[in-house]
Amino acid sequence: MTGPTLAGVIRRHAKDRADHPAVWYDGGTLSYARLGERTDRVAAGLAEARVRPGDRVAVLSRNHPSVLEVLLGAAKLGAVTLPVNWRLAGPEIAYIVDHAEARVLVVGPEFTDTIADIAPGLPRVRTVLGLGTAGRYPSYEDWLAGQPATDPGHQPHPDDVVVQMYTSGTTGRPKGVQLTNAGLLGRMGELCRFWHYDADSVNLVAMPLFHIGGTGAALLSLLPGATTVLLPEVDPVRIARTITEQRVTNVFLVPTVIQSLLDTPGAGDWSSLRVILYGASPISDTVLRRAMDRFGCDFVHLYGITECGGSVSQLEPRYHDPENRPDLLRSCGRPLPWxxxxxxxxxxxxxxxxxxxxxxxxxxxxxxxxxxxxxxxxxxxxxxxxxxxxxxxxxxxxxxxxxxxxxIKDMIVSGAENVYPAEIENVIAGHPDVADVAVIGVPHERWGETPKALVVPRPGAAIDPAELLEFCRRHLAGFKCPTSVDTVKTLPRNPSGKLLKHELREPYWAGKARRVN
CATH class of the missing domain: 2.30.38.10 (Luciferase; Domain 3)
Structure with missing residues (x-):
């Protein structure tokens, strides 16, 4: 099988588009030649750290050029990059890094204390490198400067795994999704044509790189040799300013960010935009109509899932027709041709x-x-x-x-984050005053839906909602914690003991056309 690989793409662009801006970040720019050189050094340094083809290299950082450097440098060596969700709690991070058997961990300055706290749970990690001012660990930049700018010459196969992303599971344990060169890049040329990405594109990536939506968006500009404008995290004011100042042509956003942009004071100059891709959670008709009027560019709705390499279906710009086909605004479009x-x-x-x-x-x-x-x-x-x-x-x-x-699966999508009730239920069940618990998603105007805990107290015990929420925060990422707690006498179950969550959800979702918000 032949096809593009991450290593092959950066090697080609480092020669053919040497002077073209590859990544813009915080006022500085890396050319493709410079990105090629730095990823050679990453590969050399990983090899010196005894990383071999197929080994995992973890990155715990907000969006930063180094995340892309590790991704591409590891690919040149045949290693697999593990971008870790920095919003997770320490024990969750420890489980993921250890389960992946990561050999090297690159950590941003905000998370060095977290890594120090969970270090006993990371026995397989041999090397930790700190970004920026992360003084607790050896400096990534110093490490990079000490490596030779020599491409190791590994020739990857399209079927080689290059990225491993963890998605939570209904059993409460995250699962490592293995994505290959072919899965990520094999059809990306067609996607670039569909979505107006080319060598002249300026592509804004604000969604986190630990999501397929963030990494996938970055690859959409990497494949044709375009420019990626990288923001450390989602900040609507900064997104609006950056679109204007950098003349951004393409961007992927989730609906909550689109809504925030619409509600951000001050008008940006949106005239450079060709297309806004949106997805990861449903969007309301009202927000979509406002966005189409405000931004004046093409819109493409994507339905996708990490295990499917990103996009499954698309609602093309021609079907964003509020006047003649308003019914289609709630559609996920048609499946992509392949x-x-x-x-x-x-x-x-x-x-x-x-x-x-x-x-x-x-x-x-x-x-x-x-x-x-x-x-x-x-x-x-x-x-x-x-x-x-x-x-x-x-x-x-x-x-x-x-x-x-x-x-079908018992999942809640809150502000484009996947939240699995089983994870929350496992934590709450460990509280000494809780006899039984069920977590459901309930409608939320801004986030689509949020978790609600329905708790049966142990005999003689009383549940303090505030104390229970604090208990959750000590064990779970903030976005997974319930936003409300109700005490109930009993929970409905079928004869085999399975919770009848549709009965619990019904009062909150009655009258809604969709049971996702």
Missing amino acids: NEVLVADPDTSEPVAAGRVGEILVRSPQNMLGYWRQDAATAEAFTADGYFRTGDAGYFDRDGFLYLHDR
Whole structure:
């Protein structure tokens, strides 16, 4: 099999587009030649640290050029980059880094204390490097300067894993999604054509690189040799200013950020924008109409999932037609040409008729290789004929447009972050005053939905909601913590003991057309 690889792309652009800006960050610019040299040094340094092809290299940092340097440098060596969600709590980070068997960890200055606290849980990590002013650990820049700018010459295969991203699971343990060169880049040339990315694009990446939406967006400008404008994190005021000052042409945003931009005082100059890609959570008709009026560029709605390498379907600009086809504004569009998408009975995996709700299944060359070190979970995730079970419920209309309806898997999407109730329930169940617990998603005007905990107290005990929330914060990332707690006498269960969460959710979602907000 042939096709582009991360190592091959940066090697080519370092020669053919040597002087073109590759990455802009905080007022400074790396050319493709300079990026090529620095990634050679990364590869040399990783080799000196005894990193071998297939080993994992972890990065815990807000968006920074070094994250891309590690990604590309590791790829030149045949190693796999693990971008860690910096919003997680210390124990969660420790589990992920150790489970991935990472040999090297690059850490941003804000997170060095976290790494120091969890260091006993990272026995496999041999080298820790600090970015910026992270003085607790050896400096990444000093380490880089001490390496030879010599490409190791490893020739990767399109089927080699290059990125491992962790996504939470319904069992409460995160799973490492293995993404290959082919899965990430094999169809990206067509995506660039669909979404107006070319060598002259200026692509803003503000979404975190630990998400497929962040890394995928960065690769959309890397593949054609365009410029990536990188922001450390989502800041609507800074996004608006940067679009204006850097003449940004392309950007991927989640709906909550689009809404924040609309509500940010002061007008930006949006005239440079070609297209806004949006997705990761549903958008309201009102926000979408306002955005189309305000920004005056093409809009593309994407439905995707990490295990499917990013995008599954798209609602093209021509179907963003509030006057003639307002119904399509709530659609996820049609599957991308190379994706085979079925809506199937969740029990039999047999396709259901148009208009009927079922589980969305995807067979695609973009699909993950599998979950790292979790063969049983990988087997369970795919049907016998190779379709990935997304866990999302939806339906096709008669014209082949896909609509999301609900979630087969018990997942909450809060502000584009995936939150699995099982993780929260596992923590709350450990509280000494809790006899039983269920966590559900309830509507939220800004975040789409947020977790609510329904708690049965132990006999003689009383639940203090504020104290229970503080208990959660000590064990979970902030975005996973419930925003409300209700005490109940009992929780509904079927004869086998399974929680009937649809009964718990019903009062909060009654009257809503979709059971995702």
